[in-house]
Amino acid sequence: MKNGLVFFLGVFAALAISFAGIVLGSHAQLGRLAPYFDENEGQAFPLRTAGIATRGQYVYADLGCAACHTQQVRRPDFGSDQARGWGERQSVARDYIHQPRPQLGASRLGPDLANLGGRKPTPPTEADLYKLLYEGSPRHPAYQFLFDRRAVTGEPSPRAVQVEAGRQIVPTERAQSLVAYLLSLNTPYDYPEARPVQPPAKPAANAPAPEKPAVTPIPAAAPDEKQPLPKK
Amino acid sequence: MTNAPTNVRPEVAARAVSAEVTAIDAHARWPILFLLGSALGWLVISGVLALITSIQVHSPAYLADCPWLTFGRAQALRETAFVYGWAANAGLAIALWVLGRLGGYPLRALNWAVVGTLFWNVGVAVGLVGIATGDMTSFSLLQLPRYVQPLLAFAYAAIAIPGVLAWGGRRTEGTYAAQWYGVAALFLFPWLLIGAQAVLGWFPLRGTAQAVAAGWYAQGAWTLWLAPLALAGAYYILPKITGRVVPTYESAPLGFWTLIFAGAWTGGRHLIGGPVPAWVPTMAVVASGLLTFHYLVIALNFRPIFGARGTAAKFIRFGLVAYLLTGGLEFLTAFRGIAVQTQFTFLSTAIEQLGLYGGISMLLFGAIYYMVPRLTGNAWASTGLTVGHRVLVMAAVVLLVVTLAVAGGSQAADLLDPKIGLGDIYGRIRLALLLSSGAELLLLAANLLLLVNFCRTACVCRTDTATTPLFQEPGTLEVHVS
Numbered sequence: 129m130k131n132g133l134v135f136f137l138g139v140f141a142a143l144a145i146s147f148a149g150i151v152l153g154s155h156a157q158l159g160r161l162a163p164y165f166d167e168n169e170g171q172a173f174p175l176r177t178a179g180i181a182t183r184g185q186y187v188y189a190d191l192g193c194a195a196c197h198t199q200q201v202r203r204p205d206f207g208s209d210q211a212r213g214w215g216e217r218q219s220v221a222r223d224y225i226h227q228p229r230p231q232l233g234a235s236r237l238g239p240d241l242a243n244l245g246g247r248k249p250t251p252p253t254e255a256d257l258y259k260l261l262y263e264g265s266p267r268h269p270a271y272q273f274l275f276d277r278r279a280v281t282g283e284p285s286p287r288a289v290q291v292e293a294g295r296q297i298v299p300t301e302r303a304q305s306l307v308a309y310l311l312s313l314n315t316p317y318d319y320p321e322a323r324p325v326q327p328p329a330k331p332a333a334n335a336p337a338p339e340k341p342a343v344t345p346i347p348a349a350a351p352d353e354k355q356p357l358p359k360k
Numbered sequence: 361m362t363n364a365p366t367n368v369r370p371e372v373a374a375r376a377v378s379a380e381v382t383a384i385d386a387h388a389r390w391p392i393l394f395l396l397g398s399a400l401g402w403l404v405i406s407g408v409l410a411l412i413t414s415i416q417v418h419s420p421a422y423l424a425d426c427p428w429l430t431f432g433r434a435q436a437l438r439e440t441a442f443v444y445g446w447a448a449n450a451g452l453a454i455a456l457w458v459l460g461r462l463g464g465y466p467l468r469a470l471n472w473a474v475v476g477t478l479f480w481n482v483g484v485a486v487g488l489v490g491i492a493t494g495d496m497t498s499f500s501l502l503q504l505p506r507y508v509q510p511l512l513a514f515a516y517a518a519i520a521i522p523g524v525l526a527w528g529g530r531r532t533e534g535t536y537a538a539q540w541y542g543v544a545a546l547f548l549f550p551w552l553l554i555g556a557q558a559v560l561g562w563f564p565l566r567g568t569a570q571a572v573a574a575g576w577y578a579q580g581a582w583t584l585w586l587a588p589l590a591l592a593g594a595y596y597i598l599p600k601i602t603g604r605v606v607p608t609y610e611s612a613p614l615g616f617w618t619l620i621f622a623g624a625w626t627g628g629r630h631l632i633g634g635p636v637p638a639w640v641p642t643m644a645v646v647a648s649g650l651l652t653f654h655y656l657v658i659a660l661n662f663r664p665i666f667g668a669r670g671t672a673a674k675f676i677r678f679g680l681v682a683y684l685l686t687g688g689l690e691f692l693t694a695f696r697g698i699a700v701q702t703q704f705t706f707l708s709t710a711i712e713q714l715g716l717y718g719g720i721s722m723l724l725f726g727a728i729y730y731m732v733p734r735l736t737g738n739a740w741a742s743t744g745l746t747v748g749h750r751v752l753v754m755a756a757v758v759l760l761v762v763t764l765a766v767a768g769g770s771q772a773a774d775l776l777d778p779k780i781g782l783g784d785i786y787g788r789i790r791l792a793l794l795l796s797s798g799a800e801l802l803l804l805a806a807n808l809l810l811l812v813n814f815c816r817t818a819c820v821c822r823t824d825t826a827t828t829p830l831f832q833e834p835g836t837l838e839v840h841v842s
Contacts, residue, residue, distance in 0.1 A: 132528055135535075139544045139620055140551065143584065146576065146624035147555050150640065154572040155565050157637050190494035192432010198704060202633040206700050211778035219635040224567035232571045234500060234630055236704040236775065237417070239782060267783055269416070269424030269431065 158221050164319055173317040176226050177309075184309025187302050189229055191271070198233035199242040199313065203324060213248055214240040215315065217322045223315045238268065246314035254287070257307045258299055262289045274303035387466035388457060388522075389735050391473045393818050395453035395519075396728060398481050400811045402445025407804035409438035414800045418786075418793040428492040436496045436503035437488055443501060443581070444484045444512070447720055449477070451589025452519050454727045455542035457735070458596040459523040462539050464531025467522040476518030483511040499560060499574040500630075501581050506561040513550045513557070520546035537612040537661075542592035544620060549585045552577065552624075568635050575627035575640075582715070583623025583651075587683070590720045593727030594662070594676050601673050601730070602664040608657070615657025622650040629690065630708075632699040641694075648694040655687035671746055675726030678754055682718030686711060705775065706789070707768030714761045717803075725753070725810075732817055741816035745809045752806035760799035767792035 163172035188194070201215030209215060219242055224230040233240075245251055252260075264270030275289065280296050287304070290297040299307070415422045416431045423429045429437075460467040467473075483504075490496070490505035497503055504512065523546045527539060556577035559565050565573055599606055606612070625647035628640035658680070665677050689711045693702045702708055729746070733739050740746050767789035774785040 135540070135543070136547060138617070139548055142617075142620045143548055143551055143555070143580070143624065145621075146580070150576045150625060150627060150643070151555070151559055151565070151569075151573045154569045154637055154640060155559070158569040159566050161567065189498040190433075190496060191430050192434075192436055192496065192498065194498050195432035195435045200634050206633045206696070207703070208776050208778040221568045221635045221637075223635060227567065228564070229498065230568055230570060231498060232568065232631075232634060234704065234708070237786070264421060264424065267420060267786060269420040271427075271430065272425055273427040 158225075161222055161225050163225065164222060164317070166317070173319070174223055174226055174315065177312045180305050180308040181312035182228065182309070184305035184307070184312075185227065185229060185231070187306040188231060188309055191306075194231045194233040196233075196235060196237035197231075198236055198240045199230070200232050201240060201242050201315075209240060212239070215243045216248075217315075217318060218324075219315065220319055220322045222319055222321070241310065241313055243315055244313045245311040246316055251311070254307055254311065255289075257310055258287065258289050258303065261299075261303060261307070262297065271303075274300055274306070276300055382461075384460050384464075384466050385457075385735050386737075388460050388470060391467075391470045391477070391522075392453045392457050392731075392735055394474060394477050395449045395456075396732070396814065397818065398477060399446050399449035399453065400807070400814055402441050402449065402481075402484070403807045404804070404811055406438050406441035406446055407800070407807050409434055409441060411797065411800045411804055413438055414793070414797040418790050418797070433492055433494075433496065436491045436498075439501065440484070440488060440491060440503050442716065443586070444487070444504065445481075447586055447589070447716070447724065448480070448516075450724045450728065451545065451586065451592075452477075452516075454593035454724065454731065455546055455589055456519075456523045456526075457731055458538050458592050459526040459542050459546075462536055462596070463526035463529065465526070465529060468525045468529070469521045472518045472521040476515045476521075479511060479515035480519060483508045483515055487512075497560065499556075499570075499577070501578040502556055502560070502574065506557070509553060509557045509561065513553045516553070517550045520550070536595070537606070537609070537616065538592045538596035540613075540616050541588040541595060544616075545585050545588035545592065548588075548620075549581075552580045552584060556580075571631060571634070572628065572636055572640055575630055576624055577627075579627035579629070580624040583619055583626070586716075586720050587619065587623075590679070590683075590723035590727075591658070593731075594679070594723045597672055597676065597727060597730045598662060598665060601670055601676075602668045604664050606661050607663055608660040611657045612661055615654045615661070618650055618654040618657070622647040622654070626651065626690070626694065629694045629699070630703075632694075632696055632703065641696075645694045648691045651687060652691055655684050659684055671750060672726045672730040674750060675722050675729060678757075679719055679722030679724075679726060682714050682722060682757075683720075686715035686719050689714070701772040701776070702768070705768040705771045706764045707772055710761050710764035710768055713757075713764060718757045718761060722754075722757070728814075732814065736818055736820075738817055738820055740813055741820070742813050745813035745816075749806050749809040749813065752802050752809065756799045756802035756806060759802065760796055763792045763796040763799060767796070 163174060165172045200219045201209045201217070203218040204210050210217075223242075260268055261271050262275055275297050276299075277295055277297055278285075280291060280294050284291045284296050285298045288296040288298050412423060412429060413431060413434045416424075416434065420431070423434075456467060456473065487504040487508040490508065491503055495505035495507075497506065502509075523542060527535075527543045530539075556573065559573045560570060560577070564570060595606070595612075626644045628636070628642075628644035629648065632641040632644075634641075662676075662680050665673060665680060668677070692698050693708075693711065702711075729740070770789050770792070771785055774780045774788065
């Protein structure tokens with residue numbers, strides 16, 4: 129450690145290698161992940177969300193909702209996520225490719241929200257979420273600063289959470305964006321990579337040996353062009 | 361490559377004593393006290409925020425009407441004030457002081473450090489306002505808004521200049537472990553921050569690659585920045601308060617390079633089972649296994665601390681045990697079978713608090729208690745405040761970690777059973793969470809005592825550089841406050 133230059137190069141190399149390995153390595157794998165086109169349905173998944181829902185993701189992030197809620201469903205043998213009805217399959221990287229700031233979260237003080245908009249048997253409605261945000265619950269704070277008190281002119285707003293004596297409590301634009309975002313959270317499409325890997329069935333001990341396949345097995349790799357194809 | 365002679369003879373000890381307050385200390389006094397004062401101010405602020413968040417956990421309605429302090433924002437504020445306010449300022453002060461002393465010359469370019477400290481603290485303050493008003497990034501340990509991150513990178517680099525110059529222009533050819541850790545932390549953090557900004561702020565990666573990059577940064581901040589800053593002070597002080605050579609010192613380079621090379625690779629621990637490539641958490645398991653060599657070396661090197669006396673020794677002893685425990689628990693929780701229990705629960709929070717408060721902060725406290733009298737030329741102003749801080753902070757950290765671990769254990773078991781609703785799960789751990797709020801209150805009280813003691817000590821700072829009679833026997837300085 130006497131040579132300062134070598135020392136600096138060493139510690140810098142350590143940082144650079146970890147950056148290249150973890151950050152650039154995962155980017156190389158996930159950066160080109162494309163939507164999955166389903167020919168039967170004639171569209172690509174995941175679907176893009178509406179503009180208001182995309183804005184809502186920023187509201188979700190700036191309020192710090194990820195401090196209590198995750199947005200990732202794990203596979204059935206890893207936790208009780210699916211048994212709790214938080215999703216019917218594990219979350220995969222493709223679910224998030226249209227999200228500008230994925231909010232995976234690291235704490236579950238509240239339920240996972242990855243599929244809030246597709247909850248079974250009945251997903252929450254817009255009115256349910258406005259009510260929760262305005263009134264709160266024993267386990268959820270009331271964020272009344274997301275609502276405005278306005279005079280009723282004509283008919284009360286259909287989004288009003290409270291109407292009395294000519295006044296109404298209506299959600300602000302931020303609250304509307306947030307609720308639109310929460311209701312957009314749903315990952316119904318079953319991508320091939322989201323299906324659990326089935327372990328190969330073990331043959332029974334007294335089962336007969338499998339017959340030799342009648343057809344020539346497909347080679348693992350394409351044959352080299354310079355190499356002659358095997359004669360049949 | 362030894363830090364101190366063994367079996368110190370009286371005349372040798374006397375010569376060493378006369379060097380306890382040196383021109384190097386006097387020259388760096390005010391810039392380092394500025395850093396330390398800022399650190400302790402942020403520590404108290406983060407304590408207030410920690411108390412608020414801990415109350416919000418069991419009483420969600422608390423301050424819910426205040427948009428600046430939603431639970432998520434208050435958490436981000438607490439974490440940012442603690443890491444970038446307290447730990448960064450204190451760690452930088454210690455690293456500069458250690459590098460100056462081991463360099464053998466008064467620190468150069470201290471003007472840069474003062475200006476850097478000013479901008480760093482302005483940047484942290486602006487960042488906190490930004491978080492409170494909705495500009496947080498929502499990445500763990502990097503919640504600061506994008507617009508203050510470049511300022512912080514430049515401010516940090518400015519503070520680091522005197523330390524790097526002290527390393528480059530050192531009097532001796534050989535180097536010490538304290539210098540390796542100090543210089544590595546000074547040099548690496550700006551690059552770490554710039555790397556994270558590049559892929560999370562300026563050119564954000566796609567989808568969950570952002571979570572991987574955020575994990576890389578968070579673990580890098582822990583292993584390449586905070587831990588080295590704390591270890592720099594501990595390695596420097598250890599031989600001085602024990603009067604012995606650091607045992608098994610020849611293995612110290614192995615401990616250092618293992619931490620530096622393997623540390624950031626453990627970032628995938630928190631993504632086990634998540635929507636990221638499977639090799640990311642697998643690499644974290646491998647890297648966590650490699651890191652056990654680092655913890656083993658640290659345990660071997662710091663053995664003499666268990667026989668040492670004095671306030672600094674007690675803090676370093678506590679910090680060492682917590683640091684090693686954190687390393688062991690991080691290794692265990694990197695395995696999928698255990699992660700399925702601990703993930704997303706208060707067990708993770710308990711391990712994080714054990715590392716940040718029990719490990720890093722205690723090592724920093726130990727270094728501060730050793731350093732401040734030598735910088736100011738005065739013993740600590742109040743023995744009562746010193747003892748009060750030590751007893752309260754240690755008891756509070758134990759209480760905090762234990763209560764969070766108990767809550768996390770219950771939560772982990774219940775979360776695995778889908779028949780138990782979330783309301784029931786949190787009803788069962790309410791008592792433990794209430795006790796953790798008590799622990800946060802104790803921590804706040806303890807750190808207020810330290811702040812008062814520091815202000816009283818620093819405000820009667822001597823201006824001469826001569827060795828004072830007090831430092832003829834520096835051992836008593838450590839002992840009489842214990």
